[in-house]
Amino acid sequence: MxxxxxxxxxxxxxxxxxxxxxxxxxxxxxxxVTFRQIRSPEEIVWDCLVTREPxxxxxxxxxxxxxxxxxxxxxxxxxxxxxxxxxxxVWGMRPCDAQALLVQDVVFDTxxxxxxxxxxxxAMTTVVGIGCNQPLSTCFxxxxxxxPFRKDGFDLFLTDLGxxxxxxxxxxxxxxxxxxxxxxxxxxxxxxxxxxLEKAALAHLPEAMDVKTIQQHLDxxxxxxxxxxxxxxxxxxxxxxxLCPVCHCFDIVDEGTAACGQRVRNWDTCQxxxxxxxxxxxxxxxxxxxxxxxxxxxxxxxxxxxxxKLGCVGCGRCVQLCPVNLDIRQIVNEIGAAT
Amino acid sequence: xxxxxxxxxxxxxxxLAEGSVQVVIGFAEGTLPxxxxxxxxxxxxxxxxxxxxxxxxxxxxxxxxxxKGKKAAIVAKGCDTRSIxxxxxxxxxxxxxxxxxxxxxxxxxxxxxxxRRVPGEVLAAREEGAELEVExxxxxLRLPRSEVLYxxxxxxxxxxxxxxxxxxxxxxxxxxxxxxVYVREVENKSPEERAAYFSAEASRCIRCYACRQACPMCYxxxxxxxxxxxxxxxxxxxxxxLQGWQIGRAYHxxxxxxDCGACERACPEEIDxxxxxxxxxxxxxxxxxxxxxxxxxxxxxxxxxxxxxxPDFGI
Numbered sequence: 001m002x003x004x005x006x007x008x009x010x011x012x013x014x015x016x017x018x019x020x021x022x023x024x025x026x027x028x029x030x031x032x033v034t035f036r037q038i039r040s041p042e043e044i045v046w047d048c049l050v051t052r053e054p055x056x057x058x059x060x061x062x063x064x065x066x067x068x069x070x071x072x073x074x075x076x077x078x079x080x081x082x083x084x085x086x087x088x089x090v091w092g093m094r095p096c097d098a099q100a101l102l103v104q105d106v107v108f109d110t111x112x113x114x115x116x117x118x119x120x121x122x123a124m125t126t127v128v129g130i131g132c133n134q135p136l137s138t139c140f141x142x143x144x145x146x147x148p149f150r151k152d153g154f155d156l157f158l159t160d161l162g163x164x165x166x167x168x169x170x171x172x173x174x175x176x177x178x179x180x181x182x183x184x185x186x187x188x189x190x191x192x193x194x195x196x197l198e199k200a201a202l203a204h205l206p207e208a209m210d211v212k213t214i215q216q217h218l219d220x221x222x223x224x225x226x227x228x229x230x231x232x233x234x235x236x237x238x239x240x241x242x243l244c245p246v247c248h249c250f251d252i253v254d255e256g257t258a259a260c261g262q263r264v265r266n267w268d269t270c271q272x273x274x275x276x277x278x279x280x281x282x283x284x285x286x287x288x289x290x291x292x293x294x295x296x297x298x299x300x301x302x303x304x305x306x307x308x309k310l311g312c313v314g315c316g317r318c319v320q321l322c323p324v325n326l327d328i329r330q331i332v333n334e335i336g337a338a339t
Numbered sequence: 340x341x342x343x344x345x346x347x348x349x350x351x352x353x354x355l356a357e358g359s360v361q362v363v364i365g366f367a368e369g370t371l372p373x374x375x376x377x378x379x380x381x382x383x384x385x386x387x388x389x390x391x392x393x394x395x396x397x398x399x400x401x402x403x404x405x406x407k408g409k410k411a412a413i414v415a416k417g418c419d420t421r422s423i424x425x426x427x428x429x430x431x432x433x434x435x436x437x438x439x440x441x442x443x444x445x446x447x448x449x450x451x452x453x454x455r456r457v458p459g460e461v462l463a464a465r466e467e468g469a470e471l472e473v474e475x476x477x478x479x480l481r482l483p484r485s486e487v488l489y490x491x492x493x494x495x496x497x498x499x500x501x502x503x504x505x506x507x508x509x510x511x512x513x514x515x516x517x518x519x520v521y522v523r524e525v526e527n528k529s530p531e532e533r534a535a536y537f538s539a540e541a542s543r544c545i546r547c548y549a550c551r552q553a554c555p556m557c558y559x560x561x562x563x564x565x566x567x568x569x570x571x572x573x574x575x576x577x578x579x580x581l582q583g584w585q586i587g588r589a590y591h592x593x594x595x596x597x598d599c600g601a602c603e604r605a606c607p608e609e610i611d612x613x614x615x616x617x618x619x620x621x622x623x624x625x626x627x628x629x630x631x632x633x634x635x636x637x638x639x640x641x642x643x644x645x646x647x648x649x650p651d652f653g654i
Contacts, residue, residue, distance in 0.1 A: 030543060031455060033607050052607065053545075062545065134476075136460050137373065233377040235401065237549035239607050253574045256440030266575050271550075274565045323549050323605035324397060325369045325376040 003178050004167045004186035008167070014041035014091070017103075018056035020125070021089035025059050026051045044092065046160075049136055050315055054097050054245035055090055059104065059121045060267075062242075066117065066252070068262040082116050085198040096141045097313040098129055098153030100245030104305045107248055118264075122206050126152040126173040129154035130165075133197050135204045138316030140329055142205040146313055149198040158196040166190050208306075211300070211310065216331060218301040222293070228294075230331055231288035233324045234271075241269035241295065242319035249275075270294045296331060316333040343391040343442055348509045349596035350440055351615045354412050360438055364402050365414035366395040373450040377402065392624055393448040393466050396489070398422055398601040410436055416444035418491075418599035420500040421632030422555035425595060428638055430487070438601060441503025443511040446484070446492035451609065453487050477578035487515075491600030491613050493517045501633050518598065522617040531562060537582070537615075543608040546583045550612055551588060551600035556595045563587055587616040594623045594639030595634045 005013065017023065018039070025044045033048040035055040048226050066078045093101075108118035113167040132139070132148035149159045156174035159166040166186055169178040221227070228249050251268040255261055264279055269273055271292075276285045299311035312328065319327050367378035367388045375394045376504075379402075380386050385531040391414070391470040399413055400422035415423060420441060424433040448471060454461060459475040466472075470481045478596070485493075492498075496518045499510040523532060549594055551557040563571050572583035589612075596616040603612040623629045 031451065044381050063577060142507035154347075232379045232573040235549070235552040235605070237605065238545075239549050239605075241546045242545050243607060251574075253570075255570075255573060263577050269547075272565070274567070290598060319371070321607045325371065325374040327370040331371055339486075 001175065001180060002166060002186050002191065003183035004161075004166055004190060005183050006164045010180045011041040013152055013180060015045070016180070016182075017089055017177075020087060022086045023089050023091060024055060025091040028181055035093075038195050046092070049094060049132055049134070049139070050178075050317060052099065052317075053243060054317065054319075055093055056100065056104070056245050056248070058088060058090055058125060059118055060102065060108075060248055060250070062267045064265045065119060065264045068260070069256070070260040071258065078199075079116050083120050084124050086124075086234055088121070090125055090127045091152070092130050092158075093127055094132055094137075094315070095148060095150040095153075096146055096313040097245045097312040098127065099141070099146045099150065101127070102153045103246050103303070103307065103309055103311065103313075109121070112298065121307055126155045127153065128156045128158065128174075128177070129158065130158040131194075131198065131201070133160055133201055136316065138319045139204075140206050140314035140316060142202065142314070143207065143209045143329075144310050144312050144314040145208065145211070146153050147198075148201040148205065149194075155279075159197060161190060161193050161197075164190075166194050168276065172228070180335065209332065211304065214335055215301050215304055217335045220339050221335065224338060226334070227289045227293045230326070231292040234288050234292050234326055235324055236271055236273065236288055236291065237269050237323065238269040239323065240326075241271050242267055243317045243321060245317070246299070246313055249327060270298070292326075296328075296335075299328075300332065300335075343507045344389065347391055347440060347442070347648055348389050349391055350505055351380050351412065352475045352506070354438065355380060355386060356383040360410045360412040362406060363389070363412040363414070364399050364406075365389045365440075366391065366397075366399075369379045369394065372461050373448065373453060390612050391442060391482070393471070394450065396447040396450075396601075396604050398553065398555055398599045400426065400637040401557075403555070404558050406436075408436075408530070410438070410608070412438040412440055414440045414442060414650060415503070416442050416447075417495065417497040417499050417501065418444075418597050419555075420502050421497055421597035422599065423632075424635055425556060425597060425632035425639075426558075427635055428632075429595075429642070434635070436640045439500065439503040439505075441500030443500070443506070443508050444492075444495075444498045445511055446488040446495065446514075447486050448484070448500065449489040449492075453482065456482055458488065480623065489600050490521045491603070492519050492597050493514045495598070497597075497633070500637070501651070505553060519617055521611075522614050522621050525611075526618070527600055536611075537585075538578065539582045540610045541585045542578065543610055544576065544585065545608060546576060546581070546584060547607065549605035549607065550610075553601040553605035554592070554596075555601070556592055556597075557588075557601075559591075572587075585610075585612075585615065589619060590618055593619040594629060594631060596620055638653070 023038050025038050026048045027036055027038050027043040027045055032052045033045045034052040039320040065081045067078055070077045135148055151170055155171045156177050157168045169175045172334035250265050251267045254263050255264055277283045303309055354360045363380040365378055366375040368390055369376045373394050377397055398419050400419045402596050427434055457473055458478050461473055461475055462473055463474040469484050471487055472481055473486055498517055573580035598617055600613050629640050
């Protein structure tokens, strides 16, 4: 179902929604815009395409206490942190980040295995997306199977028509939001305008990569000197992976004493030397060569095998934020020549 | 600054053709506006890809540790040469293994300041004399160079290489009178304000360790923060974990940091890192008259033990 909301009404709507939901949206933090919890609609920055941090923290917090324990007179007391208390609303997620969330769904919540912490937050969250009228030069969603107006993964999808947003409900959660009296009927002309915006945005974006060929090339490159060249400038930090909306590796740590403590889950990254360090002291990925290779292989080869999806959604955060300008688009382009 | 590019390529080509070095560490054109990428020329023809300009912001000295036992040439600004000297003073780098192509530096441009000063995405930027010409989809404007420099560059007292085997061009004149202007801004706050400022800055940290990885002086085989048994600080992005990391990192660099700002440039969360190290450097300068990376035979004061210095530690 499609409706429309005037921009002048949007903050009133959000102020009303804040009574029922914890609200997460793009907002200013120091000198940049990032995805974080907000307490007033005025905090939202509407024109930011790629937030510094993706919204993955909403579903997989960087540091999450899984449970805590205390030793009391009646023995050991365990408190689980499995369930969140309030419903959540993510407002203004971009299609690339939603594609990333769909990859994480396959990791954390399948018919066989379910991570209750992730699944609970996912069930408790309504996701409102917004299309990208003016993609950035670092955006490449279309190269990796996405698009600036892809709607899968969203409960409600907004298109910025200038004075108003066209809103399309895609799930029951979305219908619930659309039932608000702040939305009113949209016209055929609005839908036509939305299609024109999509067409204009697509003109700024690159063509689809030949994923099958890239995967075949990668399979032949395990022992190639190509990786020595790629890793030469890599400094081995965690920027590209920690700020990637798809990357979701974690490490579980017990912290505390015999009297009290907690089990904590932290994000981890394959780019750290300690990531694969085994208790024996052996490290199967001992140098930068194996670690940069792992990042590319996982995103453009292994995910395709295990999930039938790429592990890259083309948001361009790693491109923008790499301290040494290692550009994943360039690396992928060079893969063919290196084979 | 672009005039250095030709001289740099010629020198790199000569060194590689002669076989006197195995690699020339420099910069190549970046893939984005306002970026240059660290580049490793290994064959004489690679030298053609070397460039120099106002976006060569990384401290390349951090790569030298990866060429131990090999002869490497490095393109180095003033701060990079100070890191090289500091590494040599700490016996991490033999003088005869590195050939320094020194570049007098006019200060590097802070791409984040530029991005905030313009009305849209920057699609092209080039230096024109004392100005930066910036273009986007619907705008074109000029910004004075002096207004868009990195803070560490604005305050820099060593824009010229302190050590080099060849110097490309004439030394530049100093523009800074106060190397610690950004330290004083924080020093002038009340203790409560300082604590609040530090906590707020540290709270944005995501523990990506880009600051550590970008730093030439963070060469420990195992960083204290990667040690798991025992674990020295909390593992998560909690106040204790983040502040513990920030304090530990800064303290380990006391008298070893050259104020190059590489840590802050690498930080994706734009955390004010240079004031922390700057404060420690300022203290060492005031207490011991010590400046990091200017003399080959001078160790950082905190790395020296003198049996007769007494309980005042020589202050």
